[in-house]
Amino acid sequence: MKEKISLKQTDPQLYELIIKEEQRQREQLQLIPSENYASKAVLAPLASVLSNKYSEGYPGKRYYQGNKFIDQIEKLAQERLKRLYQAEYANIQPFSGAPANFAVYLALLKPGEKILAMDLASGGHLSHGAKVNLSGQLYQTVFYNVNPQTEKLDYDEIEEIAKKERPQLIIAGATAYPREINFARFGEIARKVGAYLMVDMAHIAGLVAAKVHPDPVPHADVITATTHKTLRGPRGAFILARSELGPQIDRAVFPGGIQAGPHNHVQAAKAVCFYEALQPQFKDYARQVIKNAAVLAQKLQEKGYRLVSGGTDNHLLLIDLRPQNIDGRTAALALEEAGIIVNKNKIPFDPGTAVKPSGIRLGSPAVTSRGMKEAEMEQIASWIDQVLQNYQNKQLLEKIRREVVAFASSFPVPGLDS
Ligand SMILES: Cc1ncc(COP(=O)(O)O)c(C=O)c1O
Incomplete structure (x- = not known):
């Protein structure tokens, strides 16, 4: 590849390290469930001139000139993503899963309001309100666990906790849970207690896209996901939501505080990833x-x-x-x-x-x-x-x-x- 030849000439030390990592990925069996291999087509935009551009804002509403093509790329990615999940609203700017989650909290909650999420110890994620994470410091957090006998989610117990604690936001989704999640039941619980339901489908985004896992879209107010796990895309994330929540989520992603200029090269790679996920294969x-x-x-x-x-x-x-x-x-x-x-x-x-x-x-x-x-x-x-x-x-x-x-x-x- 052209990029590799020029890297070898300019920075042979770094080039060697990348070649060694390529060899490691080739020779070993990668069984970490959050990892995957992105295709050559997904990797191509990451090493492109799209990385050179600044485009704070959204298509048609940028703070910088020269975004004619970047606007088209972002819109293409959004359209493909909405088609993939039949979603009303999509934001493809979040840099990664944790910042995407944070953008949702900024959009839906005031500091001090309450989140009910799966405990880290049962397979939940740090960014769902763990005390060592900013999400656990800015918001009150209460947790549900898996049932000690079955080691599966106990929806009746989650409902009881929700009724007692009255959270403003319930999070469904995990980083180490080997079972299907009943999003319909989570939706019912959230509606009973007047909470928003956020589904973090970072791990299972590819399975949901392929319809081999129950779909959270009809049940959740908002969904976050990463693009680099089962979805086989670049490092990154996205947010889906009911259309009426779109403007406040857009504002939370930018200028809300967690990030500024979108990574245009990654947005283009996400567009390729969504295209690939839409194919029958x-x-x-x-x-x-x-x-x-x-x-x-x-x-x-x-x-x-x-x-x-x-x-x-x-x-x-x-x-x-x-x-x-x-x-x-x-x-x-x-x-x-x-x-x-x-x-x-x-x-x-x-x-x-x-x-x-x-x-x-x-x-x-x-x-x-x-x-x-x-x-x-x-x-x-x-x-x-x-x-x-x-x-x-x-x-x-x-x-x-x-x-x-x-x-x-x-x-x-x-x-x-x-
Ligand atoms: C459920 C879940 N949410 C969020 C994240 C965070 O994603 P990132 O590492 O891209 O910030 C992860 C990462 O593994 C995850 O499993």
Whole structure:
């Protein structure tokens, strides 16, 4: 590629690091459920002159001149996004998931008002009001958890908490929840207590777009999502809403305070991502993501692993490693030595800490993008088991690492090879 040749000449040190990272992404199995491979078409605008432009404001209402083409790009992305989700309003400017969430809080709440969200410990996200996050400092926050027995959401309990606490905003959506979320029920609860319902579908945006996960659009007042997870786009986010909330969300994104000039190169890459997600092949991809996660779950269960909630309905799995007497950190490090990339993760009601939790979180989106199917999931489950049973055996980890490199090399990497 032209860009690579010029980078190699100008900055060989950085060039080498990118080449090494390319090799790592090619040789290892990427099982972190929030990661994916963007296509060459999505990556192209990121390395384009669109990065040079300033365009504070919105199409037709900019504070800078020279935005004739940028306006067209932003409108194209918005139209595609609205079509993808049949949404009334879309804002494609948020830089990432956490700022998108913050824009919604700024738009709908006054400081000190109350948010009801899923507890971080049950799989919620930091930006949903955790005390260490600004969202937990500016707003009052109360949390719901999963049921300790089923490890699934208990909607009757959420309704009880909502009736008692009377929040102004209820958030549905998670970062480590392997089950479908009943958005219709969340909508009913929110209406009963007069709260707005925000759905953060960052993890499942691609599954929702492909209609392989229940759709939050008819039930939520506002929806946030990231573009870089199951949706396979660039790093970034967007907000959807009922049309009457549009003007206040626009104002919260800009000039409300969390960001100024939109990243035009990323907006263009989002437009490509939405185009790709509108194609029929994207549905096949999303269906395979779910099938692959289900097979990975089943094969690991057959080998004696305990999955939080007993399985998965979506793209991710949480494994409780206490029966194996390994903590999540040790497991993730051993798997990395064998070329299998997962993340350590707390499980619900975890007696461990965030640095040394009891579980690992893994998922199928990235390996599915490389064309892996059920048979490959069975092989991956077998390697995971061998590593976890022999995590101190360096020789075996090295042997598996070499096998993984050979195995991975027969699956093209989107963005690099295809
Ligand atoms: C549910 C959820 N919301 C928001 C975010 C934050 O997204 P970002 O890292 O793009 O700020 C994440 C990230 O993993 C997430 O899982």
